[in-house]
Amino acid sequence: xxxxxxxxxxxxxxxxxxxxxxxxxxxxxxxxxxxxxxxxxxxxxxxxxxxxxxxxxxxxxxxxxxxxxxxxxxxxxxxxxxxxxxxxxxxxxxxxxxxxxxxxxxxxxxxxxxxxxxxxxxxxxxxxxxxxxxxxxxxxxxxxxxxxxxxxxxxxxxxxxxxxxxxxxxxxxxxxxxxxxxxxxxxxxxxxxxxxxxxxxxxxxxxx
Amino acid sequence: xxxxxxxxxxxxxxxxxxxxxxxxxxxxxxxxxxxxxxxxxxxxxxxxxxxxxxxxxxxxxxxxxxxxxxxxxxxxxxxxxxxxxxxxxxxxxxxxxxxxxxxxxxxxxxxxxxxxxxxxxxxxxx
Numbered sequence: 001x002x003x004x005x006x007x008x009x010x011x012x013x014x015x016x017x018x019x020x021x022x023x024x025x026x027x028x029x030x031x032x033x034x035x036x037x038x039x040x041x042x043x044x045x046x047x048x049x050x051x052x053x054x055x056x057x058x059x060x061x062x063x064x065x066x067x068x069x070x071x072x073x074x075x076x077x078x079x080x081x082x083x084x085x086x087x088x089x090x091x092x093x094x095x096x097x098x099x100x101x102x103x104x105x106x107x108x109x110x111x112x113x114x115x116x117x118x119x120x121x122x123x124x125x126x127x128x129x130x131x132x133x134x135x136x137x138x139x140x141x142x143x144x145x146x147x148x149x150x151x152x153x154x155x156x157x158x159x160x161x162x163x164x165x166x167x168x169x170x171x172x173x174x175x176x177x178x179x180x181x182x183x184x185x186x187x188x189x190x191x192x193x194x195x196x197x198x199x200x201x202x203x204x205x206x207x208x
Numbered sequence: 209x210x211x212x213x214x215x216x217x218x219x220x221x222x223x224x225x226x227x228x229x230x231x232x233x234x235x236x237x238x239x240x241x242x243x244x245x246x247x248x249x250x251x252x253x254x255x256x257x258x259x260x261x262x263x264x265x266x267x268x269x270x271x272x273x274x275x276x277x278x279x280x281x282x283x284x285x286x287x288x289x290x291x292x293x294x295x296x297x298x299x300x301x302x303x304x305x306x307x308x309x310x311x312x313x314x315x316x317x318x319x320x321x322x323x324x325x326x327x328x329x330x331x332x333x334x
Contacts, residue, residue: 069285073251078281116284174277 001147002096005203006057010064012199014044020195027188031175035074036188043072043080056095061088061105075173076189079113079126080196086112099147102204103137106154110134117172124168124175124182126189133158133197148204155194155201162190210312210321211264212239213294214305215257215274215283217250219243221301225273229305235313239305240264242282252278257286261294269293269318271325273304293318297325304328 021037028036050067069081090108136157170182216222222243245251311324
């Protein structure tokens with residue numbers, strides 16, 4: 001994927017979280033403070049506005065991540081902003097990222113999120129979507145698949161990972177204050193992560 | 209002197225905690241606030257954190273105290289990218305701010321101010 005394709009991914013992710021803003025906010029209202037959809041729409045809109053006119057994928061991701069950090073509000077800003085910035089740094093100056101490099105960028109994003117938020121799998125957070133997505137991507141890559149197929153495998157694992165947060169009891173974030181009452185709800189951060197991974201897969205497949 | 213930065217989702221909470229730290233602390237410390245989001249609503253703004261930290265830092269470094277959630281994450285991001293020396297204290301907001309301000313006013317170095325803030329966690333209330 002080249003710079004313009006990565007910029008298209010950011011636009012596609014922005015469109016998706018905006019379309020689904022109401023649903024994300026509804027999920028967040030159940031176990032959080034009910035602003036996730038609104039916050040992410042605002043953050044990703046700022047990312048689209050901050051997209052550079054050109055440049056390699058790494059530069060595009062870092063610019064988008066920086067805008068998300070400063071404009072999102074809420075914990076998702078620092079987390080998604082860090083994810084994009086770390087992914088961007090992992091891409092370095094490459095003009096075109098191949099399947100292996102995109103996998104490394106996804107892993108860097110996951111590591112950045114975990115370092116900042118200190119969440120592990122099973123805590124009912126975005127990590128429960130992102131971690132299985134990174135694993136599925138790596139497995140598809142090891143199986144000899146191309147970038148688009150790897151990205152699709154990641155998106156599907158991310159979706160399944162998000163769905164699997166429903167029976168979990170939250171151990172991180174505001175929802176953890178609810179204890180057992182957080183069980184039975186889909187985690188909004190995992191849900192938005194699944195949307196963003198789907199946007200990546202769509203753009204990788206040229207469906208955007 | 210080590211500066212103190214109080215980061216809260218609420219502008220009034222940040223200013224209130226700073227007021228308590230400045231007046232109930234032992235001695236005169238520099239306490240700056242980053243309260244609320246950039247539009248004055250509830251939330252956190254990394255830009256406001258950067259501004260407050262710059263205002264609080266005279267070269268001896270700053271200690272950050274944060275309330276919860278995105279305040280903590282923004283503080284960590286600031287520490288990661290900071291030009292100067294900044295440390296996030298693992299401390300309760302109000303008690304930590306009073307302890308940090310008291311220690312900072314003595315002219316103590318950064319690690320001592322962080323330790324003072326974090327020792328506030330051990331002050332049990334029952």
